[in-house]
Amino acid sequence: MSLTSNAHPAALPPWARSVTAGTGVVAALLGVTVLIGWYLHLPALIQLRPGFAPMQYNSAVCFILAGCAVLSLSFGRRSRLPATLGFLVTAIGTATLAEYLSQIDLGIDQALFHSYITGGISCAGRMSPVSAFCFTLAGLAFLCLTVRAAAGWRSPVAGSIASIIVSISLVALLGYMFHLPGTYGWGQLTQVAAHTAAGLGLIGAALFIIAWSNATHPGERTPRWLPVPLALGVFVASLILYFALNAKQQDDIADTVKTSAENVRNQLTVRLEARSRALNRMAKRWEFAGAQSQSAWEADATNYLHDFPDWQAVEWLDATHRVRWIVPLAGNEDKIGRDLTQEPVRKAALAQATGENQPIVSRIFTLFRGGLGFVVYVPIVLNGQSNGSLAAVVQAQGCFARYLPSAVAEGEAITLSQDGRQFFSRAASAPPLSKAWVAQQTIELHGVDWDLRMWPTPELAARLNSPLPGIVLLAGILGALLLAAVCHYAQRAARHAAETARHAAETERANAALQAALDNVKTLEGLLPICTGCKRIRDDSGYWNQIDSYISRNTNASLSHGYCPECAAKAFTDFGYDVPPEVEAAVAAGNYE
Numbered sequence: 001m002s003l004t005s006n007a008h009p010a011a012l013p014p015w016a017r018s019v020t021a022g023t024g025v026v027a028a029l030l031g032v033t034v035l036i037g038w039y040l041h042l043p044a045l046i047q048l049r050p051g052f053a054p055m056q057y058n059s060a061v062c063f064i065l066a067g068c069a070v071l072s073l074s075f076g077r078r079s080r081l082p083a084t085l086g087f088l089v090t091a092i093g094t095a096t097l098a099e100y101l102s103q104i105d106l107g108i109d110q111a112l113f114h115s116y117i118t119g120g121i122s123c124a125g126r127m128s129p130v131s132a133f134c135f136t137l138a139g140l141a142f143l144c145l146t147v148r149a150a151a152g153w154r155s156p157v158a159g160s161i162a163s164i165i166v167s168i169s170l171v172a173l174l175g176y177m178f179h180l181p182g183t184y185g186w187g188q189l190t191q192v193a194a195h196t197a198a199g200l201g202l203i204g205a206a207l208f209i210i211a212w213s214n215a216t217h218p219g220e221r222t223p224r225w226l227p228v229p230l231a232l233g234v235f236v237a238s239l240i241l242y243f244a245l246n247a248k249q250q251d252d253i254a255d256t257v258k259t260s261a262e263n264v265r266n267q268l269t270v271r272l273e274a275r276s277r278a279l280n281r282m283a284k285r286w287e288f289a290g291a292q293s294q295s296a297w298e299a300d301a302t303n304y305l306h307d308f309p310d311w312q313a314v315e316w317l318d319a320t321h322r323v324r325w326i327v328p329l330a331g332n333e334d335k336i337g338r339d340l341t342q343e344p345v346r347k348a349a350l351a352q353a354t355g356e357n358q359p360i361v362s363r364i365f366t367l368f369r370g371g372l373g374f375v376v377y378v379p380i381v382l383n384g385q386s387n388g389s390l391a392a393v394v395q396a397q398g399c400f401a402r403y404l405p406s407a408v409a410e411g412e413a414i415t416l417s418q419d420g421r422q423f424f425s426r427a428a429s430a431p432p433l434s435k436a437w438v439a440q441q442t443i444e445l446h447g448v449d450w451d452l453r454m455w456p457t458p459e460l461a462a463r464l465n466s467p468l469p470g471i472v473l474l475a476g477i478l479g480a481l482l483l484a485a486v487c488h489y490a491q492r493a494a495r496h497a498a499e500t501a502r503h504a505a506e507t508e509r510a511n512a513a514l515q516a517a518l519d520n521v522k523t524l525e526g527l528l529p530i531c532t533g534c535k536r537i538r539d540d541s542g543y544w545n546q547i548d549s550y551i552s553r554n555t556n557a558s559l560s561h562g563y564c565p566e567c568a569a570k571a572f573t574d575f576g577y578d579v580p581p582e583v584e585a586a587v588a589a590g591n592y593e
Helices: 014-039 045-047 055-072 081-103 130-148 151-179 192-215 227-290 294-307 346-355 396-403 458-464 468-519 547-554 565-574 581-589
Strands: 313-317 321-328 372-382 385-395 410-417 421-426 439-445 448-456
Touching: 014 045, 014 192, 014 227, 055 081, 055 130, 081 130, 130 151, 130 192, 151 192, 151 227, 151 396, 227 372, 227 385, 227 396, 227 410, 227 458, 227 468, 294 313, 294 321, 346 372, 346 385, 372 396, 372 421, 372 547, 385 396, 385 421, 396 421, 396 468, 448 458, 565 581
Parallel strands: none
Antiparallel strands: 313 321, 313 385, 372 385, 410 421, 410 448, 439 448
């Protein structure tokens, strides 16, 4: 491949030259304007609106280079400038993509300028991967239009590249209009700025016009390769929309689960706080009224469990942390007199409740009657002295099953755990279909933290997943094929019509020439009255004409006069001359009537 001075495309038509030259000027001015914004600290020129992605310094430089390259191609100047500028644009775009792919900083992002706007970008000074990809394609298109070897493929390749750039930029702008971040950003990486997308669209359109103008055959209005870039552009646009809509759908599902998790956390916190406050009121009544009798206390505890049947038992522990009273007693007889200081989890919670003189929730442990649970301890202080504690025993799975029936966060799996130890689950047999759909919340309650995890079950995920992204992609593929087919057959029809018109014009010209020839031909038709003796011919007016005069007047033939052999012999004889031998030979031949 070689780049030479005669490798540039032919001069563009006036309209194409005007459009592309104006586009090149606008693109270059866009880059200059953003550079001014960076140097003068004018964020409105860099990111248009607060919260929008900024156009990076290197992107502005690429716009200046690309705009100058478009200008050079517009006027068909015989120089290496477009190829050189295209190479620089490709180098910057390719190096930036390499940084994203390799996660290695090559030092090009802030080589010319240190960026001071860091919001919404993944790496300071680094242009969006979307911008880098489009600039790389644009640079390759400039090289295609200026390469000498195998010139037949230059325009189709450049036109296809330009259609991809235009599709990406238009979809990005639509994404800004309809709040689809997936159209102007890839994952959590830097997003392409709105004015960057607009500028790339201008560069792509200019390249497409140049490729179009250089590839149009004489007598044809469109290049024959037009169906390919049209189909490619529609396909790329539909593919980007598919991923953007799919990402938006995933985010919506994640937001839905997150909202549900916050609601579940709030419900659990409110319910547990209500029960803790009720238990605390029991302790305060003890402190206010003095030591209670066992029967009075049991009646109070029975009412408590009646109001809160999701809790398993209520205990009174004396100052030595031994269980003295318990409701209900049935099934808990063996716990009477039990020293809870022998159990590390309960001992730690009791010490904290006594030391802080406030309700404390124990860590998760295996309960006396089986299953995982926890205990809420409320200290009792009578006359400044510890009078033991009240304890509410909670079996976690049964309790939270009451708190969180299927109607709460319907269709979502829920787990509660502490330090990685799961103590409650609902519909959690199937693992999450996507990590992005897992919502995590922390429930902080009287000295303990519980980890709440939620995700949609496969049934709920199937209901929440819309077929719209797939429909858009399928419609885009079918639309691309249909558009290419329609364009192809329209071009064929146009060429056939032009060929038919050409043949019709040639036929008409031939017929006209033939008619003109026929108009000059005069023929004698019908029955001509001729005198038997003198051979004169009578015309339509009844006048008798000499045969030579009649023929000359009514045809295009010219007559010459002479003697036939017989008349020639007679004339020689009448004038007394000897008949020449050649005349005698002609008479003897008898080649006349």
